[in-house]
Amino acid sequence: MSYQFDFLAVAREAPELAAGLARTVELTAVACIAGLLIGIVGAVCRAWQLRPFNTLFAVYVEMFRNTPFLVQLFFLFFGLPTLGIDIAPDSAAMLAMVINLGAYAVEIIRSGIEATPKGQIEAAQALALKRWQIFLHVVLRPALLRVWPAMTSQVVIVMLGSAVCAQISTEELSYAASLIQSRNFRAFETYFVTAGLYLALALLLRQTLLRGGGRLLKRGRP
Amino acid sequence: MSLVNITGLHKHYGPNHVLKGVDLTVRQGDVVTLIGRSGSGKSTLLRTINGLESFDQGSITLAGQTIGSRDAKALQQLRLQVGMVFQQFNLFPHLTVGENIMMSPRVVKGESPHILREEAHALLAKVGLADKFDAWPDQLSGGQQQRVAIARALAMKPQVLLCDEITSALDPELVNEVLAVVRQLAQEGMTLIMVTHEMRFARDVSNHVVFMHQGKIHEAGHPADLFSRPQTPELQNFVSAVM
Ligand SMILES: Nc1ncnc2c1ncn2[C@@H]1O[C@H](COP(=O)(O)OP(=O)(O)OP(=O)(O)O)[C@@H](O)[C@H]1O
Ligand SMILES: [Mg+2]
Numbered sequence: 001m002s003y004q005f006d007f008l009a010v011a012r013e014a015p016e017l018a019a020g021l022a023r024t025v026e027l028t029a030v031a032c033i034a035g036l037l038i039g040i041v042g043a044v045c046r047a048w049q050l051r052p053f054n055t056l057f058a059v060y061v062e063m064f065r066n067t068p069f070l071v072q073l074f075f076l077f078f079g080l081p082t083l084g085i086d087i088a089p090d091s092a093a094m095l096a097m098v099i100n101l102g103a104y105a106v107e108i109i110r111s112g113i114e115a116t117p118k119g120q121i122e123a124a125q126a127l128a129l130k131r132w133q134i135f136l137h138v139v140l141r142p143a144l145l146r147v148w149p150a151m152t153s154q155v156v157i158v159m160l161g162s163a164v165c166a167q168i169s170t171e172e173l174s175y176a177a178s179l180i181q182s183r184n185f186r187a188f189e190t191y192f193v194t195a196g197l198y199l200a201l202a203l204l205l206r207q208t209l210l211r212g213g214g215r216l217l218k219r220g221r222p
Numbered sequence: 223m224s225l226v227n228i229t230g231l232h233k234h235y236g237p238n239h240v241l242k243g244v245d246l247t248v249r250q251g252d253v254v255t256l257i258g259r260s261g262s263g264k265s266t267l268l269r270t271i272n273g274l275e276s277f278d279q280g281s282i283t284l285a286g287q288t289i290g291s292r293d294a295k296a297l298q299q300l301r302l303q304v305g306m307v308f309q310q311f312n313l314f315p316h317l318t319v320g321e322n323i324m325m326s327p328r329v330v331k332g333e334s335p336h337i338l339r340e341e342a343h344a345l346l347a348k349v350g351l352a353d354k355f356d357a358w359p360d361q362l363s364g365g366q367q368q369r370v371a372i373a374r375a376l377a378m379k380p381q382v383l384l385c386d387e388i389t390s391a392l393d394p395e396l397v398n399e400v401l402a403v404v405r406q407l408a409q410e411g412m413t414l415i416m417v418t419h420e421m422r423f424a425r426d427v428s429n430h431v432v433f434m435h436q437g438k439i440h441e442a443g444h445p446a447d448l449f450s451r452p453q454t455p456e457l458q459n460f461v462s463a464v465m
Contacts, residue, residue, distance in 0.1 A: 123312035123371075126272055127326035127378060128301035137329055141316045221316065221358050 009184040010193045013176075020176025021197060023090075027172060028159040028205070031097035035158070036151070038098070039105025044135060046106060047113045057106055064103035070164050072096050077168040093165035093172070101158045108150045112143035145217040152209040156202050163198070173197060225250045225413055226271060226382060231280035233266055240266050241277065242437040248382070248430075253414045255424040255445075258434035259460065264417040267434070268384050271415065272304040273297040285381065302330070305380030309387045311367040313359040319346070319370050320355040323377045330378075338377075345373040349403050365396030369403055376407075383407065385416035421465050425449050433457045 010017075042061070045053035064072060077092040087095070116139050124134040144151075166175035177194035181187045226248040233241035240263045248254050256264040269275040271282060273289065282289045289300050313322050323342040327333045346352050349369040359367055368388055375383060385404065389397040401423050408414055408427050418424055424431060425445040433441045433448065433456075441448065441457045449465065452458045 117312075119308060119310050119312040120314065122274055123306075123308060123314070124326075125274060126301060126304075126306035126308075127374070128298060128330050129326060130298065130330075133329050137325060138314055145316070217316075219316075222361070 003188075005189060006186060007189050007193070009186045010180065010189045013180040013184070013190075016176045016180055017173070017193070017197065020171060020173035021201065023170070023172040024159065024162055024201070027094055027097055027162050027165070027170075028155065030094055031101045031158055031162075032155050032209075034098040035101030035105045035155075038102030039109045039151075040140070042102065042106030043109035043113055046110050048131075061103045061106050064100055065107070069096065069100055069161050070167065072100060073165060073168060089165075089168045089170045092168055093162065093170040096165070097158055097162055100161070101154060104154045104158075105151065108147045108154060109143065111150075112145075112147035113139055115146055116143060141217055145214070148213050148217060149210065152206055152213065155209060156206050159205060160198060160202060173201075223250060224248065225252075225285055226415070227281075227283045228267075228271070229281050231267070231270065231277055231282065233263075233270065233275065233277045240437050241270070243280070244437075244439055246432065246439065248413060248415060250381075250413055251411045252430055253408045253428040254416070254430045254432060255428040256415070256417045256432050256434055257419075257421070257424065257460070257464075258440075262434040263437045264434050265386050268306075268386050268415060268417055271382070271384060272306055273300055274306075302378065303381045304384060305375035305378055305382070306384040306386070307368070307371050307375050307388045309390050311359075311364070311371045311391070313367055313370055313374070315359050317359075318355070319351070319357050319359065319362070322359065322370060323374045326374070327377050341377060342373070345376055346370075348376075348406075349373045350399070363396060364392045365399045368392065368400045372400075372403055372407075382413045382415060385414065385418070387417050387419065389418070389420060419464065421449070421461075433460065 042057040044050070045057050048054070073092065073096040076087060076096050077089065080087055120138055120142075121134060124138045129137065162172055163174035165172055166178060169175065173194060177190050181190040184190070224247045226246070228244055228246040231241050231244040232239070244263075244267055246254075246267075256267065258264050266275055270277045284300060284303055287299070289296055313319075314325070317325060320339070320342050323345060324335070324338040327338055327341075328335065343352070343355060346355055349372055351366060351369055351373070354362065354366065354370070359370070362370065371388075388404075389400050392400065397420070401420065404414070404416070405423075405427055414428075416428075428445055431442065431445045431448045432439050435456050441452065441454050448457070449461060452461050
């Protein structure tokens, strides 16, 4: 093998990589927050069987958990314009990620809500709290704490999955990588470094979410 | 005057007829103890009084107000007057002891945090846990948790306090610290309706004991009479088995 590795060729493209990384982080952050909100609202509708929303959310969840992310993305970006709804690559990517994560979040958070011990609800009822007050003050935080590791894993999965958004030319990390290797013809080095960046980001994201989320949800409880 | 008035109360769980026409009157300041074998309907009766269980027939009035068995608003009103302490404590694990006590009056009644804080401290002092305001429930022993649960119920200033076997989940050495709090409440004139297997305590503290048998009030009266001169063979058996 006479191939001469040249990682400098990738290093020179650091600004490009950094910009891609930033876009990936940005997409993930929005997906995480919006997905969590969708998850909470959807989980309540499902757990309380609020008609007709429980059925709507059930359909939504099944639709998006049982189709490939890439197809969801293409549908939004290439399909919607057919209906006269034009959508920019970045918006399509963001929307796809939010919707995808939201679908998983509904089910994850619902399982946390449904694991609430009956005694907690009864104690709150006996204290004259109304149903939504019980949800807000008694059920929600312990439920999120219970499922936070699962939620964190799902956010990481969605972050990694965002790589396919390059297919609709969202300029995130894998888009930057493909651009760089088409310029310097250093596919090995470029994707090696890119993989390393994804790995680091995934580990960092997982730790940050687990620690930060845990701390936020526990508020100093040992 | 009568505070709680239960007449002709029936309750089914599916085909299982668990309350078969219960009549019970509780006056202000009464300490009523429900005793009876497992499955006789003690918990069910207690839980209908604050609407944790619905009922099929009969009526419950509280301070003259009739409680419909399904109207959410009426339930709310009812629960503002009736506190409850459970066998399993059921403290909220994500809130500190102080927050456990202040949460409901703050959320439900919108009372000011400043006043609530003072009241919570006073209640904790009353149950002998003055230094636990900032502790977390899982840092406390069972007996301490149960005393916090009592303080939490009292924070709503209920007219009646329901206690369902509140010492049954405790290690024996922790039972007395909880009973002492209940005894003090009784002496202060709190209206109590409780289920307990602590017969000696029931005899000392209550002024009315109700023996439940197969979903009915089988025998009732002052503890001195009931325990020393049980009239029915069922109560005679029960008393000789548990005392
Ligand atoms: N949620 C429920 N669903 C169906 N049946 C129930 C339910 N709760 C209680 N029962 C039944 O109702 C009857 C009365 O139960 P209850 O809990 O009131 O008895 P208890 O006197 O409190 O007994 P224990 O001393 O064991 O607590 C029992 O036959 C019980 O099996
Ligand atoms: Mg019981």
